[in-house]
Amino acid sequence: MMPAEKLTMAAALNRAMRDALRADPAVVVFGEDVGPLGGVFRVTDGLTAEFGDQRCFDTPLAESGILGMAIGMAMNGMRPVVEMQFDAFAYPAFEQLVSHAAKMRNRTRGRLEVPLVIRVPYAGGIGGVEHHCDSSEAYYAHTPGLHVVAPSDPADAYGLLRKAIESADPVVFLEPKKLYFSKAEADLTAPVPPIGKAVIRRPGTDATLIAYGPAVPIALEAAEAAAQEGRSLQVVDLRSIVPFDDETVCAAVRSTGRAVVVAEAAGFASVSSEVVARVTERCFHSLHAPIRRVTGFDIPYPPPKLEHVHLPSVDRILDTVDELQWEYA
Amino acid sequence: MVIVWQAFQNPCMTRDAALLLPSTEPVTLIDPDGHPVPHVGHDLPDPQALVGAYAALISARRFNDQANALVRQGRLAVYPSSHGQEACQVTCVQVLDDGDWLFPTYRDSAAIVARGVDPVQALTLLRGDWHSGYDPHATRVAPQATPLATHLLHAVGVAHAARLRGEPTVVMALCGDGATSEGDFHEALNFAAVFRTPVIFFIQNNEYAISVPLARQTAAPSLAHKGIGYGVPGERVDGNDVAALLTVLGAAVARARAGEGPQLVEAHTYRVQAHTNADDPGRYRSADEVTPWLARDPILRLETHLRGRGLLDDQTSSGYAEQADQLAARMRAGLGEDTPSDYRDLFAHVYAEPTPQLREQQALVADELSREEAR
Ligand SMILES: Cc1ncc(C[n+]2csc(CCOP(=O)(O)OP(=O)(O)O)c2C)c(N)n1
Ligand SMILES: [Mg+2]
DSSP states (O other): OOOOEEEEHHHHHHHHHHHHHHHOTTEEEEESSOSTTOOTTSTTTTHHHHHOTTTEEEOOSOHHHHHHHHHHHHHTTOEEEEEOSSGGGGGGGHHIIIIIITTHHHHTTTSSOOOOEEEEEEOOOSOOOTTSSOOOHHHHHTSTTOEEEOOOSHHHHHHHHHHHHHOSSOEEEEEEGGGTTOEEEEOTTSOOOOTTOOEEEEOOSSEEEEEOTTHHHHHHHHHHHHHHTTOOEEEEEOOEEESOOHHHHHHHHHHHSOEEEEEEEESTTSHHHHHHHHHHHHHGGGOSSOOEEEEEOSSSOOOGGGHHHHSOOHHHHHHHHHTSOTTOO | OOOOGGGGSOTTOOOOGGGGSOOSSOBOSBOTTSOBOOOTTOOOOOHHHHHHHHHHHHHHHHHHHHHHHHHHTTSSSOOOOOTTOHHHHHHHHHTOOTTOEEEOBTTOHHHHHHTTOOHHHHTHHHHTSOSOOSOHHHHTBOOOBOSTTHHHHHHHHHHHHHHHTTOOOOEEEEEETGGGGSHHHHHHHHHHHHTTOOEEEEEEEOSEETTEEGGGTOOSSOSGGGGGGGTOOEEEEETTOHHHHHHHHHHHHHHHHTTOOOEEEEEEOOOOSOSSTTOOGGGTOOHHHHHHHHTTOHHHHHHHHHHHTTSOOHHHHHHHHHHHHHHHHHHHHHHSSOOOOOTTHHHHTSSSSOOHHHHHHHHHHHHHHHHHHHO
């Protein structure tokens, strides 16, 4: 067994693809600049050198083309892992994703499967100019037929990507850009929970913070700050937006009776609103206060100089936690 | 408004495919050593136009140099340089009338400035202050497009609307070699051809889309050949030759203005610098590949030519250098200090009228800030 090592999420994702390419000759990686350059975030670094241009290759610059071809390859026995260079540059592939990748199994009563992974570097906090920081998970989560996952640390990034590549269904794999280069201890040989399972990242008894992807580290920071002030916050990491783990999330919320959902995406008609709805439906009688949300505002992602106003912050989370009707203990 | 559909049919749509094909070699009128190259069908532009282009070239190069320096100083978030492509940048603007439109990409800040936009406003996007800094109506420059090729259809729309409104507008739509692989590029060409809209699709083929070389984008003989499938005439031009660019683009604009429809012009040039400051070209191309292009620099070539013909001397040349210095000074002054950003802008421009929810969200931020101040 390999010991735990310190590595970045980018390196963990790279390792996941490398190991998958080694393990299964059906796996192929392609997209824009994923070859010799190794991707603009270097997540595919060295894959072409190790596996050759047939298994990790640059395509013409066309996202609809990339995903459409991936669907065809998946129909014929391969397991494509494609990269969309940035969140907003996945939109040209939307038709292929929504009308074909998501529906192929259903249309054919399961006779055709399209096991493919669409990797999307996503969300903000990196000072990126417009179209480089979108949180697009709601579009995908709203589309039946797609699995949607978002890791929040290197170990989970590795484990989830391996599982996504093995999945029989198309998986939209959302990689929080701002976490690409933060390092953490990870034992890549240790099994991670399957897609569809949420995990408790920090125990707590007073209230539950529910987060996923880029919001998880902020939620953990807020919980740490709250502990200094004598309040014990539990942090749930969804990991998998679709399928959604009602069981773990609801058990967590029932245990504290209060909850705040933290997400970077705009709040209106979002994954965060879905979480509030589901948990309220199931846990109403255990709640001491309405479930609240700290999300991005309902605005296009701001320019670099104003993104700090938009992003969920520790202060905003703690302010919101303060409003959870503590007088009704 | 009565729309006469007949006006948009193609009475002289050519069935002669040969007329749609580009020349086998890019049109060159001044060679890399500054010597004129005789060309059937294209004459050298008049001296005044060449000298004007030279002045613009000097400023455009200076603009690129200064922007690169500002990135290093942390004054710009990112800069995609057009170093080596300045001949394309200035000529595509020089051939336009005041009422015409320019549809630029992130790479084309120098063209925007050549069009007369204030350099500080032109760099608003890349500075990170806002998504676009100039007034598109006043300047007739569309916001810089980052999602590749998507703006080409907007260019077709502006041109089509101009025809419906009886305006003599021509639209210059810019994109790179990589962008020609996107579906929107092809839809734009087809729409422009079917509706005979006055659009010039001007491709700056700089041989790379970030790390991906042209050979991964197309198996066609040239990008200009992509016009024929849509009934759009294509032409190839030496992208480092100001004279050829002025002539070919000028002819395309005249043709479009005369109602003869769109044209596709592919300029062959080279991205001398990295894709942006964040890129590391050492990972995908050798320095040996870049060196020959330095000798084909657009400024060098035009300068030799103009001096050889007595159209440029040290005095006029230093005058242009001084203009460029002033431009750079304006950039340093305008970008050297932080301008305050106002959070209320985030909520003010999402809709014509902010929704009740947006008002609420803005109030939340205001409350946070006032509490922060009180602390
Ligand atoms: C739809 C879309 N996909 C991907 C990108 C990311 N991207 C930005 S520039 C670029 C390369 C574009 O190459 P080219 O069209 O040749 O223009 P150049 O940068 O060389 O001027 C890519 C892939 C994007 N901006 N838009
Ligand atoms: Mg290019």
